Structure formats: structure tokens, C-alpha cells
Amino acid sequence: MPALLSIDYLLIAVCTWLAIGLAGLLAPRNMHFISKVLFPLGALVGLGVGITALCFLGDRAETAVLVIGLPTLPFHLRLDNLTAVFALLLGFASVGISVYAAGYFRSGEGTAPGALCLEYHIFLASMLMVLLADDAYAFMVAWESMALSSFLLVTTDHRHEAIRRAGYLYLLIAHIGAISILLAFGVMTSGSGDYTFAGMRTQELSPFWASVAYLLALVGFGAKAGLVPVHVWLPEAHPAAPSPVSAMMSGVMLKTAIYGLLRVSFDLVGTPLWWWGVVAMAVGLVTALFGVLYSTVQSDMKRLLAYSSIENIGLLAVGIGLALVFHSYKMEALAALAMTAVLYHCLAHAGFKSLLFLCTGSVLHATNERSLGKLGGLIHRMPWVAWLALLGVIASAGLPPLSGFVSEWLLLQAFLFSPGLPHSWLNMVVPVAAAVVALVAAMAGFAMVKFYGIIFLGQMREPNLTHAHDAGPWERAGLVWLAALTLLLGVLPSTVIGLIDAATQQMLGTGLADKVREHGWAMLAPISPDRASYQPLVFLATILAALWVGRWLVHRFYHGRVRRSDPWDCGYFFQGPRGQDTADGFSQPIRRIFEPMFRMERHFPTIRDEKPYYSVKVEDHFWYWLYLPAARLVERISGLVIRVQGGRIAVYLLYSFLTLILLLLVARP
Amino acid sequence: MSISGLLGQLFAIVLALVLAPLLTGWVNQCRAWLQSRSAPPLLQPYYMLHKLFRKDVVLAHNASSVFRTAPFVIFGCMLLACAIIPSLSTDLPFAPAADTLALVGVFGLARIFISLAAMDIGTAFGSLGGRREMLIGFLAEPALLMVIFTLAMISQSTSVATIVETLAHREVVIYPSLAFAGIAFTFVSLAENARVPVDNPATHLELTMIHEAMILEYSGRHLALIEWAASLKLYAYSCLGLALFFPWGIAAGDSILGLAGAIPLLLMKLAIGGALLALIETVNAKMRIFRAPEFLGTAFMLAVLGLLVRLLLETRV
Numbered sequence A: 001m002p003a004l005l006s007i008d009y010l011l012i013a014v015c016t017w018l019a020i021g022l023a024g025l026l027a028p029r030n031m032h033f034i035s036k037v038l039f040p041l042g043a044l045v046g047l048g049v050g051i052t053a054l055c056f057l058g059d060r061a062e063t064a065v066l067v068i069g070l071p072t073l074p075f076h077l078r079l080d081n082l083t084a085v086f087a088l089l090l091g092f093a094s095v096g097i098s099v100y101a102a103g104y105f106r107s108g109e110g111t112a113p114g115a116l117c118l119e120y121h122i123f124l125a126s127m128l129m130v131l132l133a134d135d136a137y138a139f140m141v142a143w144e145s146m147a148l149s150s151f152l153l154v155t156t157d158h159r160h161e162a163i164r165r166a167g168y169l170y171l172l173i174a175h176i177g178a179i180s181i182l183l184a185f186g187v188m189t190s191g192s193g194d195y196t197f198a199g200m201r202t203q204e205l206s207p208f209w210a211s212v213a214y215l216l217a218l219v220g221f222g223a224k225a226g227l228v229p230v231h232v233w234l235p236e237a238h239p240a241a242p243s244p245v246s247a248m249m250s251g252v253m254l255k256t257a258i259y260g261l262l263r264v265s266f267d268l269v270g271t272p273l274w275w276w277g278v279v280a281m282a283v284g285l286v287t288a289l290f291g292v293l294y295s296t297v298q299s300d301m302k303r304l305l306a307y308s309s310i311e312n313i314g315l316l317a318v319g320i321g322l323a324l325v326f327h328s329y330k331m332e333a334l335a336a337l338a339m340t341a342v343l344y345h346c347l348a349h350a351g352f353k354s355l356l357f358l359c360t361g362s363v364l365h366a367t368n369e370r371s372l373g374k375l376g377g378l379i380h381r382m383p384w385v386a387w388l389a390l391l392g393v394i395a396s397a398g399l400p401p402l403s404g405f406v407s408e409w410l411l412l413q414a415f416l417f418s419p420g421l422p423h424s425w426l427n428m429v430v431p432v433a434a435a436v437v438a439l440v441a442a443m444a445g446f447a448m449v450k451f452y453g454i455i456f457l458g459q460m461r462e463p464n465l466t467h468a469h470d471a472g473p474w475e476r477a478g479l480v481w482l483a484a485l486t487l488l489l490g491v492l493p494s495t496v497i498g499l500i501d502a503a504t505q506q507m508l509g510t511g512l513a514d515k516v517r518e519h520g521w522a523m524l525a526p527i528s529p530d531r532a533s534y535q536p537l538v539f540l541a542t543i544l545a546a547l548w549v550g551r552w553l554v555h556r557f558y559h560g561r562v563r564r565s566d567p568w569d570c571g572y573f574f575q576g577p578r579g580q581d582t583a584d585g586f587s588q589p590i591r592r593i594f595e596p597m598f599r600m601e602r603h604f605p606t607i608r609d610e611k612p613y614y615s616v617k618v619e620d621h622f623w624y625w626l627y628l629p630a631a632r633l634v635e636r637i638s639g640l641v642i643r644v645q646g647g648r649i650a651v652y653l654l655y656s657f658l659t660l661i662l663l664l665l666v667a668r669p
Numbered sequence B: 001m002s003i004s005g006l007l008g009q010l011f012a013i014v015l016a017l018v019l020a021p022l023l024t025g026w027v028n029q030c031r032a033w034l035q036s037r038s039a040p041p042l043l044q045p046y047y048m049l050h051k052l053f054r055k056d057v058v059l060a061h062n063a064s065s066v067f068r069t070a071p072f073v074i075f076g077c078m079l080l081a082c083a084i085i086p087s088l089s090t091d092l093p094f095a096p097a098a099d100t101l102a103l104v105g106v107f108g109l110a111r112i113f114i115s116l117a118a119m120d121i122g123t124a125f126g127s128l129g130g131r132r133e134m135l136i137g138f139l140a141e142p143a144l145l146m147v148i149f150t151l152a153m154i155s156q157s158t159s160v161a162t163i164v165e166t167l168a169h170r171e172v173v174i175y176p177s178l179a180f181a182g183i184a185f186t187f188v189s190l191a192e193n194a195r196v197p198v199d200n201p202a203t204h205l206e207l208t209m210i211h212e213a214m215i216l217e218y219s220g221r222h223l224a225l226i227e228w229a230a231s232l233k234l235y236a237y238s239c240l241g242l243a244l245f246f247p248w249g250i251a252a253g254d255s256i257l258g259l260a261g262a263i264p265l266l267l268m269k270l271a272i273g274g275a276l277l278a279l280i281e282t283v284n285a286k287m288r289i290f291r292a293p294e295f296l297g298t299a300f301m302l303a304v305l306g307l308l309v310r311l312l313l314e315t316r317v
Helices: A006-026 A031-056 A081-104 A113-132 A136-154 A161-189 A197-202 A207-225 A233-240 A243-268 A274-297 A301-328 A332-367 A383-396 A403-416 A426-456 A463-467 A473-491 A493-508 A513-518 A536-557 A588-593 A621-644 A649-666 B003-034 B044-054 B065-084 B100-120 B124-155 B160-168 B176-192 B220-245 B256-283 B289-314
Strands: A062-069 A074-079 A562-565 A599-603 A615-619 B057-060
Touching: A006 A031, A006 A062, A006 A074, A006 A113, A031 A081, A031 A113, A074 A081, A074 A113, A074 A136, A074 A197, A081 A113, A081 A243, A081 A332, A081 A473, A081 A493, A113 A136, A113 A243, A136 A161, A136 A243, A161 A197, A161 A207, A161 A233, A161 A243, A197 A243, A207 A243, A207 A274, A207 A301, A233 A243, A233 A301, A243 A301, A243 A332, A243 A493, A274 A301, A274 A426, A274 A588, A301 A332, A301 A403, A301 A426, A332 A383, A332 A403, A332 A473, A332 A493, A383 A403, A383 A426, A383 A473, A383 B065, A383 B100, A403 A426, A403 A473, A403 B100, A403 B124, A426 B100, A426 B124, A426 B289, A473 A493, A473 A536, A493 A513, A536 B065, A536 B220, A588 B124, A588 B289, A599 A621, A615 A621, B003 B044, B003 B065, B003 B220, B003 B256, B044 B220, B057 B220, B065 B100, B065 B220, B100 B124, B100 B160, B100 B220, B124 B160, B124 B176, B124 B289, B160 B220, B176 B220, B176 B289, B220 B256
Parallel strands: A562 B057
Antiparallel strands: A062 A074, A599 A615
């Protein structure tokens, strides 16, 4: 018997996940069996996937052909380094999320636990299959299973009207995207009928058709990832889904779309044109700015995070665009820099965004409240969740020494090289785009301070919050795992780049690893230390030293006395929880400065109001500019179609008869 | 990394710790003179620090661990910034730890912590201050990054030491982009250090305050650390400005002679810079908070202009 290849291990993982899911149906109402046995088993499989991918990185690609599929087109599978990086992400992120889910799901209304377990593990297995697929058919089958299983997970609490609507919107946009992807694959076969990816690689597309395929792929994968203007499902579906599902969708599923985009534009479609990168960059910048602006004004904690995910996807698109531009001019070393930033950000975002979504889950369980305006002061009741969330918040704000900063730093470094582009105006416009990236990064800090400060700090805004409890041991373990990943990705950038470099090399023919390895594991210097360098461990050490040594010195030379009293607040006497900023109050400066960017409905109280109240509702312009007109158009067209569809069977029979005669006339031999 | 380099690094840190309150005292003194008040003693900030360290910490009942951790983290961030920015010599063993982009990150981290600490007690002034600080922060950061981009494109590096060495030893060529970047940097520094016209360091109990509103609840050693960190931030920004735009006199090696020569020059430059800061604060009035976006928007536009000038004009020569 031949030794098992890595791809075999991954296939075993897919089957095990499916088996675990089916096992859930054996005892669909036995919560203890499902949460304390099946979900931890799923986490163990995830760990196996992660470790397999980790061991594989840098090896030669492996392929496999399954006997299932179409008669002429069995499932082709392939494990290469790009797949491995994303499988690594999927495996390690799913460990934390599954362990957390073991403590999170409670029996209640909505989907039965057994069905939930099945959907969840099909979701995991189909995401791994998307990464492994090596022909268009297998890819689309896996892609659709992923969309359907996640749709079912989103609508877990399907008794609520709003959640059903959110799920419907998600399914609709997922299918618009899927059609677009299917068309992109169709164009890439260029009529040869060979639907394997290996066949697509050998096709020589004309620049026009290559561009069509690329743009279709951008729309299709963009719809899944949440690029503007097909982002609208994200802020609806994420709050609707249970928190582990939101974490999985935001942390992992969005990355499969990024994987698809990378696969098409750097592997399947051939040599890119320079303006492809500009398109991706422009869309990415708009998405990032839009996402961060809207995330700052949200008052629902999960919507805030959903918009923040849109922002991060935008940054990823900017990085992909930059890599495409460099790649099209054959500046592979610089393309590798941008590509490393993209891959790194994928990993970083999977860690910190899953962490933050899970933290909102714990808050939700403890308080039954999603609205920021009714939370506050939870650090006193939930210290574990609060301190772990702080790590996620710092990483999400893109600050050293955690993971989000490394990728942003690499991206900005890549931007600094863009004046070297041999194009007359591109080399001037692109550096200015870096200014937008800087603005986005800084505003992400604002959104994160709002998120953290309003939920965990301050006074409790509602009296029932005093009963909040900290996360249980399973939930805590899941959070600690993800926080540890965030920290490791933050302080060991050189090691991680050494690992993921195999994917960059596969796509671009060159990587950063050699240069990075020269300077040891503690220092990140992608070009040379004279040019730019970063040592996150020094950051961490200095801050910890200031904390411990500083404390010790102050206590040694002075004292450590503490007295408790009421807050001072300039001597103002009435200090109820209503005196603090609300979620809307906190973002008032943003609404005021960027007023044209929002569609706002506000009510201000007047002096004569008997019961004065203030309300603000911020909505997305795209609903009114794009979606409602589109919906109206569809309705009008259906109205016209109704005239033909009278509802009388005789008329329908006449139609069939006429069609038959027409076909006979046309198809006459 | 040599022993003398390490000693030089240690000396730079100690110098920052000692000089930072002195700089604050000097600015206060100059401002008092310009406003024809009788000036406080030059060493007043030290007296205050000593007094605050001796006093008890009075904590609000609902102060959390974030509130008690924040002063130390902020102090650590500022100390790290001072250790990275070359004041006397560019030969700093700590310098590779962070380039200019990471330096912006260090300031960002400190800002997040002080804003969170401000929101921790849950008073009206605290959250108001925290929100305004983050507002100023996200307006100032892109402008600062654009300034850094301009300088990085001139010197082909984002490392502070390399930028300083390139600029200090260049031929006498005037870069117009540097002028734009310099003005933008001044604007940003004023905003970041809570100075007039964006904030007023002398204010207290005012609805317009930003920095003071955030630290209202701090007392004792915590307040001392925050005040010291604020001084260190002013010192760090001054040294950064001097290093980027007036780098002459910063020693390249770690020879004792070079260092000895650099100290008086640094003191002189800081004295002039402090006096100019006092002058700016005296001739300007504090602006409304919603004028701050215009002010920092101007800084951003100037920085972008500097970048474009660099890309359009100077690379063609």
C-alpha cells in the first residue's frame, strides 16, 4: 500500500467532517452529545487540516481524481501551495471556532442541534473542497454547497422575519456571484470543452476575452467577499447568524472568495494586463473607505464588525490590485511584496475577526443584547472576554505589535515602490492611493475604540447587565486559541512569511523568504534593514517592561497606595450611565464630517415636545441608488410577463402548440 | 551591536526622560513671557511629577484594570518612540525595531489606550474626550504618513536613521517637497500634542478640551506617568521634526566626541523649537473642534502636494 499523500489526508478530513455532521442526525436533540463530543471532534479534524497544510507548504503539487462527478468529468483535485495557505487558515481558524461552538450552542427555538451540526460540518467540508477543486465542475459543486450550508446556518433562528429576509438576500447575491463565476470559467475554457483547471491554464486567451473572464471573476468572487456594490448582504447576514457562524463566514468564507480571485487572476487566466490591477485597486479603495465609514456609525455590534470585514476585504483587493499591476510589468519582487501582504492579511483577519465575532457571541449570551446603546461596563463582569477582545481590537485597528499591523506595514511598503512603475501617470496616482489606505487604517482605530469602549468600558447602561457572566470554559478556550494566533502572527512575522512564501513563489516565481530569512526570525526586513525594518518582539518587550518594571520602580521608590472614591468629572454631581456617550453619540463627528456619504433619517426634539426623543437611522446609499431601482425594474418586467401568462390553461396549450410548430419549422432537416 | 552603541542608546533614553519635562517647562516659560505673565520656574514640571508620584492614587469606584494599565502602556510607547528617534546619534541599536511607519503605529497604540482609559469611568467628559482624540488621530495620521512617504521617496527608505543620514549628508539642493512636508508636519505635531490651535494644554474645565478631558479621572502616580508621557511625546515629535527637517549635527557614529558635539546643538535646536511653539500658541486662538478637520485636511493636502511635487518635478531632474 503506497504511503498517504497530504491530499489524501485532506480528503480524509473532508469525509470525517461529513461523517461528524451525519452523526449529529443520530441524536438530533441530544445537545450534550453534539456539543461536547461532535464539535470538539470537528475541531480536532480542523487541527489535522491545519497541520497537514503546514507540513505540506513548500512541497510539490499533488493531484487526485475522484470517481464521483459527471460521467466525462470526474472530480479533479489538486493540492498546491496556494491551496495549502488557505487550508492552513481554514484549519487553524476552525479549531478555535469549533471549540467555542462546543460551549456556545444551546437548545432552543430554531434549527435542531443535530441539523445545525450537519450544516456546520458540511460548511467546513465544502470550504475545503473549494480550495482543493481542480476543475470548474467540482469547484462549482463545492461552492454551491458552501453557499447553501451557510445560508441554512444564517437562518438558524428562522422564526424571525428579519433573519429570513437576511438569509434570502444572502442567497440571492451568492447566486448572482455564482452565475458570474460560472461564466468566467466558461470564458476561460474558450470553447474547448475542457473544464479542468489544467486545461484552462494551457488556453491562450485573447486580451479581450481574458479581460472578460477576469472581470466576471472579480464580480463573482467580489459578491462573495463583499466588494462594493455587492456588499449589501454582509451587514444583514452577519448579525442574523449565530456568532460562531458569523465568525466562520467572516474569518474563513470571505477568504475562499479571495482564494478564488487569486486562483483565477494569477494562475488560470494567463498574463494580466496592467489595468486589471487598477480596477481591483479602485474597487478595493472604495470598498475599504465605505466599509470603515459605515462601521464607525453602526450601533449594532455585529453590524459594526460586518462593515469592518468589508473594509478588510477592500484592503485585500487593494493589495491584489497592486500585486497585479507589478506583476503585469514583470516587477516580480515587488509583486511578491504586495502578495505577501495580501496572504498575511488573510491569515491575520481570519484570526482577529473570528475572535471579535466570538466575543460578541459571549456578550450576546451574557446579556441578550446586540445594541451597543444598551451595553457597557462589561469588563467588570466578563474580564476574560474583555481582555481577549482587547487583543482583537488592537489587531483590527492595525496597531503594533499584533497581526493586523504586519500586513498593513507590508502593504504600505509595497506602495512606496510604486513610483518605479514604468507608466506615465500610474506611478503618481498609486502613491496617493496609499493615503486612502492610511485614512482607512486610522479610521478603523476609531471604529474599534467605539466597539470596545462602549461594550466593555464605562458604566453599565442597563440595570440587567449586572447579571452578566463571563464565558464558559469551552468558549474561553476557543477565544484563547484565536487570541494566541493573533499574537503569534503579530510577533513572528518572519517565520510566518517563510511559511507562506511558497504560495507567493508559486504564483509569481519569486518570493520574500530568502531576504527575510537573512535577518533572523526576530526582524522583518523585506528588502534590507537600511530600507525598512520592524521588530515586533521589541515592541512587546518594551510595553511589558514598562508595565512590570515601571510598576516595580514606582512602588519601590514611592508607594502603591490606592484610595477608591466617586469619579471626579469636574465636580459634576449627577453621573448616571446616561451621561456617557451612546453609540450614536460617539460617532457623531464622523457623521458630521462625512455627511454626504450617509443616508440619514434624523429626528431632533423641539422645545414643545411633550416626550422629546432623538433618533438617527443611517442607511446605505446603494439600496436607493442600485438595489431598489433594480428591484423595481424586475417588478415592471414581471408585470409585462403577466400579460402573457393569463392563467388559463387553454392559452398555455396554445403557446406549447405554437412553439412546437415553430421548432419543427426551424429544425427541419 | 557594540557596547558603546548600547551605552549610546541608554544615554539617549535617559536624556529623553530628563529633557522631556524640561522642554515642557521651557515652552510654558516662553509662553508666559510672550503673554507678559510672570513665568513659572523652568523646573516646575519636575516638581509636579515628584508631587504627583508621592500622592495617593484616587480611583473611581468603577475603574477597571484597563484604566490602571493604560498609563504604563502609554509611557512605554512614548519611551520606545524616544528610543527609536535619533536625537544625538543615528547609531541606535533599537532603531531597526521600528521604521517611521511603525513609529506612527506606536503613537496610534498609545492613542487607543488613552482613549479607552478615558471611556473607562463612564463620565460625560471622559467619553467626549476619547471620541475627540480619536477624531484628531484619524485626521492626523494620514497626513503624517504622507509626510513620511515624501521623505521615504527622497531617501529610498522608511528607516529613520537612513532618512536622517541621507538628508544630513546631501548636497546643498533645495527640495521644494520638503518645504510642503515640513509645514504639514508642523500642523500634525500641533494637533497630536494637543496644542493650540487644536487643543489648549492650559485649559481645564472647558467644554472644548480634548486631552485634559481624557485624563480628568487620573491622579497620583498614574497622572504623573501620563503627564510625563505627554512631555515625552512632545520631545519625540520635536526630535523627529529636527531629525527629518534639520538633521545637521546628528552624529553618524557612536564616538564620544561626536556625541559631546551633538548635545549642545540639540539643546539649542530644542530651545529654538520650544520658543517657536510658544510663539505659535500665543498668536493663534484655539479653533472650534469642527474646524479641526479643515486644519488637518490642509495638512493632508500639503503633504500630498509635497509628494506630488516630489514625483512630478524632482525625479525628472
